[in-house]
Amino acid sequence: MWLCADCAGPVSKLPEISAAAVAAEERKQQIAQIRDYYAKLNRVDNVAFHIRVANREYCKTVSPQIGTHMVTVQSLPNKYRSFSREALNVSWTKPTVISVVAGSPAAAAGIMTGDQVLALDNVAVPPRRTAGWIGGYLKENGARPVQVALRRNGVDQTVTVQPVIACAIPIEFVTADEVNAYTTGDKIVINTAIVALARTDAQLAVVIGHELAHVNLGHLEKQNVNALIGTVGGALVDGGFLLGGIYTGGAFTKQFKKTGALAFSVGFEREADYVDAYYAARAGYDIAGAEEIWRALGQAHPDSIRFATTHPTSPQRFIQMREVAAEIADKKSRQLPLVPELKVSRAESDSAATGQNSF
Numbered sequence: 001m002w003l004c005a006d007c008a009g010p011v012s013k014l015p016e017i018s019a020a021a022v023a024a025e026e027r028k029q030q031i032a033q034i035r036d037y038y039a040k041l042n043r044v045d046n047v048a049f050h051i052r053v054a055n056r057e058y059c060k061t062v063s064p065q066i067g068t069h070m071v072t073v074q075s076l077p078n079k080y081r082s083f084s085r086e087a088l089n090v091s092w093t094k095p096t097v098i099s100v101v102a103g104s105p106a107a108a109a110g111i112m113t114g115d116q117v118l119a120l121d122n123v124a125v126p127p128r129r130t131a132g133w134i135g136g137y138l139k140e141n142g143a144r145p146v147q148v149a150l151r152r153n154g155v156d157q158t159v160t161v162q163p164v165i166a167c168a169i170p171i172e173f174v175t176a177d178e179v180n181a182y183t184t185g186d187k188i189v190i191n192t193a194i195v196a197l198a199r200t201d202a203q204l205a206v207v208i209g210h211e212l213a214h215v216n217l218g219h220l221e222k223q224n225v226n227a228l229i230g231t232v233g234g235a236l237v238d239g240g241f242l243l244g245g246i247y248t249g250g251a252f253t254k255q256f257k258k259t260g261a262l263a264f265s266v267g268f269e270r271e272a273d274y275v276d277a278y279y280a281a282r283a284g285y286d287i288a289g290a291e292e293i294w295r296a297l298g299q300a301h302p303d304s305i306r307f308a309t310t311h312p313t314s315p316q317r318f319i320q321m322r323e324v325a326a327e328i329a330d331k332k333s334r335q336l337p338l339v340p341e342l343k344v345s346r347a348e349s350d351s352a353a354t355g356q357n358s359f
């Protein structure tokens with residue numbers, strides 16, 4: 001056997017590319033990516049904040065929040081450091097506000113994007129692990145007003161912010177192609193792809209509300225992971241065995257698909273869909289038309305149109321959402337409280353009897 005050196009690579013004559021031009025382009029793409037990510041995070045933070053506040057009575061853990069995001073270059077992940085100053089216009093050492101939720105305590109106090117935050121109640125805000133420190137400070141402080149020392153365009157001023165109590169569960173926003181969101185019980189994860197699918201904030205509120213409903217209704221005691229769409233649950237169980245050195249050959253994924261052994265799961269998913277519509281409505285979103293998210297999901301995942309696995313089909317979810325929207329509109333017109341109805345089916349009333357449910 002012989003090897004042909006000339007045949008081992010491409011045969012076309014390729015143009016020379018300059019390393020400097022590639023480096024400049026890399027920087028451009030990184031800056032565009034981080035700006036895009038933080039713009040989308042801003043949207044998720046906005047919707048999540050309103051969902052958290054409006055539904056706090058149903059959450060197991062709550063915390064004081066002010067509705068703003070501030071960072072330093074140092075507080076961002078290492079991979080962002082070389083270009084985040086330029087991308088986000090933030091300081092190395094002074095925490096800089098990169099988002100303010102509309103209608104939040106921070107907005108009411110007049111805090112604006114670009115403000116540098118120097119201190120809370122005269123305690124300097126650290127340049128590293130900034131978000132965690134602020135969360136801890138607010139938790140300690142409780143419901144008391146906070147004096148926030150700001151620097152805006154070189155001028156120092158102090159504003160008073162009145163924190164609001166809201167659901168505490170962390171929400172992670174992750175760059176991922178898979179159209180999905182899920183919860184592990186101690187956090188909610190929202191993928192970028194599902195946010196792109198949610199054309200309106202009401203639809204995004206439904207997505208976030210769905211995961212929050214799983215947490216609040218105690219569905220995780222029955223299932224380790226509750227994803228927004230099917231098959232992922234099975235894939236994760238298989239993945240778990242694989243990590244433990246046992247290869248299942250996708251048996252759990254197949255089982256989930258084949259027998260609907262988790263018929264219980266479909267009931268939980270329907271319940272989360274039902275309750276998430278209420279969460280979104282209570283947060284002030286007009287959910288008429290929010291059911292379009294399920295049509296969009298059907299287009300992104302054609303199998304979900306016809307095959308109910310761990311989750312109802314996308315048409316079932318669409319039709320149910322429309323029914324719930326009508327139920328909520330009726331309550332609104334009669335000025336009744338927007339509280340989900342209990343006693344839907346046997347499985348769900350059984351789950352209600354566990355005492356884990358808030359409704």
Ligand SMILES: [Zn+2]
Nearest residue numbers: 226227228269
């Ligand atoms: Zn779910």
